[in-house]
Amino acid sequence: MTKATERPTRLPSMADVAKTAGVSAQTVSRALRDSPNVTPETKKRVLAAVEQLGYRFNNAARVLSSGRSHTIGLVLLQSGGYYSRSAVTAGVEAAAGEAGYAVSIATIASLDTGLMERSLSKLADQGVDGIIIAVPLISVTRKMEDITRDIPTVTLDGSRTASARSLGIDQKEAGRLATQHLLDLGHRQVWHVSGPDEWIEARRRREGWQECLASAGIEAPPPLEGDWSPDSGYLQGQILARIPDVTAVFAASDEMAFGVIRALREHGRKVPDDVSIVSVDDIALAAYCCPPLTTVRQDFYRSSAAAVALLLRGDDAGAAEVVVPASLTVRDSTAPPRSR
Amino acid sequence: MTKATERPTRLPSMADVAKTAGVSAQTVSRALRDSPNVTPETKKRVLAAVEQLGYRFNNAARVLSSGRSHTIGLVLLQSGGYYSRSAVTAGVEAAAGEAGYAVSIATIASLDTGLMERSLSKLADQGVDGIIIAVPLISVTRKMEDITRDIPTVTLDGSRTASARSLGIDQKEAGRLATQHLLDLGHRQVWHVSGPDEWIEARRRREGWQECLASAGIEAPPPLEGDWSPDSGYLQGQILARIPDVTAVFAASDEMAFGVIRALREHGRKVPDDVSIVSVDDIALAAYCCPPLTTVRQDFYRSSAAAVALLLRGDDAGAAEVVVPASLTVRDSTAPPRSR
DNA sequence: TGAGCTTATGTTATCGATGACATACGTAAC
DNA sequence: GTTACGTATGTCATCGATAACATAAGCTCA
Numbered sequence: 003m004t005k006a007t008e009r010p011t012r013l014p015s016m017a018d019v020a021k022t023a024g025v026s027a028q029t030v031s032r033a034l035r036d037s038p039n040v041t042p043e044t045k046k047r048v049l050a051a052v053e054q055l056g057y058r059f060n061n062a063a064r065v066l067s068s069g070r071s072h073t074i075g076l077v078l079l080q081s082g083g084y085y086s087r088s089a090v091t092a093g094v095e096a097a098a099g100e101a102g103y104a105v106s107i108a109t110i111a112s113l114d115t116g117l118m119e120r121s122l123s124k125l126a127d128q129g130v131d132g133i134i135i136a137v138p139l140i141s142v143t144r145k146m147e148d149i150t151r152d153i154p155t156v157t158l159d160g161s162r163t164a165s166a167r168s169l170g171i172d173q174k175e176a177g178r179l180a181t182q183h184l185l186d187l188g189h190r191q192v193w194h195v196s197g198p199d200e201w202i203e204a205r206r207r208r209e210g211w212q213e214c215l216a217s218a219g220i221e222a223p224p225p226l227e228g229d230w231s232p233d234s235g236y237l238q239g240q241i242l243a244r245i246p247d248v249t250a251v252f253a254a255s256d257e258m259a260f261g262v263i264r265a266l267r268e269h270g271r272k273v274p275d276d277v278s279i280v281s282v283d284d285i286a287l288a289a290y291c292c293p294p295l296t297t298v299r300q301d302f303y304r305s306s307a308a309a310v311a312l313l314l315r316g317d318d319a320g321a322a323e324v325v326v327p328a329s330l331t332v333r334d335s336t337a338p339p340r341s342r
Numbered sequence: 343m344t345k346a347t348e349r350p351t352r353l354p355s356m357a358d359v360a361k362t363a364g365v366s367a368q369t370v371s372r373a374l375r376d377s378p379n380v381t382p383e384t385k386k387r388v389l390a391a392v393e394q395l396g397y398r399f400n401n402a403a404r405v406l407s408s409g410r411s412h413t414i415g416l417v418l419l420q421s422g423g424y425y426s427r428s429a430v431t432a433g434v435e436a437a438a439g440e441a442g443y444a445v446s447i448a449t450i451a452s453l454d455t456g457l458m459e460r461s462l463s464k465l466a467d468q469g470v471d472g473i474i475i476a477v478p479l480i481s482v483t484r485k486m487e488d489i490t491r492d493i494p495t496v497t498l499d500g501s502r503t504a505s506a507r508s509l510g511i512d513q514k515e516a517g518r519l520a521t522q523h524l525l526d527l528g529h530r531q532v533w534h535v536s537g538p539d540e541w542i543e544a545r546r547r548r549e550g551w552q553e554c555l556a557s558a559g560i561e562a563p564p565p566l567e568g569d570w571s572p573d574s575g576y577l578q579g580q581i582l583a584r585i586p587d588v589t590a591v592f593a594a595s596d597e598m599a600f601g602v603i604r605a606l607r608e609h610g611r612k613v614p615d616d617v618s619i620v621s622v623d624d625i626a627l628a629a630y631c632c633p634p635l636t637t638v639r640q641d642f643y644r645s646s647a648a649a650v651a652l653l654l655r656g657d658d659a660g661a662a663e664v665v666v667p668a669s670l671t672v673r674d675s676t677a678p679p680r681s682r
Numbered sequence: 683t684g685a686g687c688t689t690a691t692g693t694t695a696t697c698g699a700t701g702a703c704a705t706a707c708g709t710a711a712c
Numbered sequence: 713g714t715t716a717c718g719t720a721t722g723t724c725a726t727c728g729a730t731a732a733c734a735t736a737a738g739c740t741c742a
Contacts, residue, residue: 065402109431124439148396
């Protein structure tokens with residue numbers, strides 16, 4: 003058992019394969035990359051030699067000479083809903099793998115500009131061919147611009163830089179869908195527990211909520227800000243529970259909704275009898291909340307895969323913005339307001 | 343905006359920096375790696391040149407010449423609890439980053455030997471210096487042995503190969519803790535909703551449960567098998583709800599516990615009044631279940647970080663097995679059995 | 683003062699695959 | 713029967729950093 007820090011013993015190289023197969027190294031290279039002009043017979047001999055020697059190509063050498071690493075970097079936030087993080091990782095990895103790309107991740111501990119710069123540098127140093135940023139960029143520094151100019155980048159939550167393209171789920175629509183559902187049920191006012199203001203997603207959902215209320219001629223109440231966690235939902239729920247005329251709440255994430263519901267119940271307000279609640283995400287547990295959550299589903303897996311496609315396709319459409327729709331799943335946490 | 347698939351334009355190399363700083367490339371290399379014998383003055387000049395040219399070292403070249411990629415591969419399962427996946431990713435990435443290593447992930451869609459082989463190959467091709475396998479190895483093929491012999495490997499859930507070391511949370515202890523807690527409350531029998539049998543973690547938890555019951559002189563009832571999802575918990579809960587003398591259930595994951603509880607409630611069995619339930623994980627939502635879950639906490643983040651340390655430290659202790667303890671968090675889903 | 687050592691820096695070969703170009707052979711066309 | 717071209721393969725330089733070795737100072741101590 004060797005340790006990961008010591009230099010490995012020498013493995014067979016392409017030259018070794020070439021010698022065994024009785025051809026030149028270049029022919030081996032061509033045969034292995036399915037280059038057109040290689041006799042099937044030669045190719046067979048090469049593959050046999052590869053098999054015999056247990057040859058495995060050297061990625062570093064390939065990268066060095068070809069200039070492409072076939073790796074894309076993914077920037078994630080360590081905190082924040084673990085559901086989305088997990089789905090995004092899976093989606094990116096699947097789509098990238100499909101296209102023959104590997105994924106290298108860089109997690110940042112908090113939404114800090116310095117940390118963000120450092121993880122982008124780290125990915126750039128690794129020589130990734132492209133970057134997917136799945137966290138909001140609070141502010142885009144010169145260094146960040148430099149990197150995203152050199153390396154194709156797609157942002158996954160609506161952040162914008164001069165050179166990155168961006169793609170995301172239509173969060174404003176998500177906010178609108180949730181709010182409209184409550185209004186349709188007959189509620190006259192909808193309160194909102196939002197995500198942290200640094201998150202563009204949170205801002206967009208809030209905008210959707212505001213606009214929806216506005217177009218119904220309702221003045222939006224002040225939003226209550228959480229941090230995506232159930233604990234923060236619980237905290238804000240304790241405030242909402244004390245406001246008698248709250249009959250409908252739009253929570254920006256399922257996890258916060260769990261917290262809000264607990265707080266309401268502890269204050270004797272029943273969901274959905276006294277208060278209706280809609281949230282966003284449709285995590286696996288949403289159906290097992292008490293009551294099961296009405297929520298706006300987000301297909302992170304799909305939007306992440308789409309981000310990879312956008313990155314690799316690389317339309318020269320400049321900083322195009324692509325949007326993936328969201329859809330409402332109605333369960334039992336919403337109902338018409340109690341008739342007065 | 344370039345696309346990720348085309349060859350990037352030439353960036354400044356070490357030679358360029360050397361010329362600008364008026365030293366040799368080797369000196370630049372030494373200066374950047376904090377080699378001892380470099381004058382502070384020279385180092386300053388080099389760093390200035392680096393800054394001026396916007397130099398960024400070429401990872402591929404470094405890997406090619408040094409033989410080490412400073413990257414570790416992480417194998418994850420796409421399905422399965424997203425909580426653990428997320429925590430493991432974060433833990434591995436943080437610990438690896440700390441040590442100057444990058445993390446490349448390989449997700450497999452299902453527990454299939456072929457897929458497993460392919461993702462190990464993929465990581466090996468990428469030239470990772472070490473591998474962390476966070477999914478159970480159903481069966482270890484020759485090819486898998488070959489790779490784990492060449493590349494230092496740590497398994498994170500108790501799977502064993504001839505050459506990999508392994509590390510994990512003490513799952514048997516987790517099962518025992520959960521079961522003992524229920525017995526201590528006065529329950530005379532504890533039922534079990536287990537994870538899928540292919541998962542070693544699931545097996546260990548079940549063993550802990552069985553042994554705990556056995557040492558209390560109780561014969562274990564047949565375990566009910568779920569797949570970690572809340573839906574599967576719900577399904578098994580519907581069975582448990584129909585068995586009148588069930589008063590205590592040990593669910594192998596929080597998510598399944600959510601499902602079990604819903605099923606029980608739908609059949610009029612109250613938790614914890616009629617049935618107590620303990621599970622494992624302590625996810626963020628555990629405290630917001632109805633009722634809040636008593637659960638065995640697993641510190642995936644910590645154990646993952648420990649796995650990285652083990653990998654990089656590389657004791658020659660052969661296939662050592664290291665274990666991280668689990669701990670019980672008591673909330674409201676457990677109570678003494680209703681006196682009869 | 684000069685042998686012997688240490689410290690800072692330069693030189694050269696090397697890692698392994700690949701792109702660009704060169705060559706050898708065959709075949710079709712005039 | 714020669715020109716022209718296509719196909720299969722080989723040769724060589726190259727990517728950029730580093731290890732190993734070489735050299736040039738500076739310093740110590742007999």
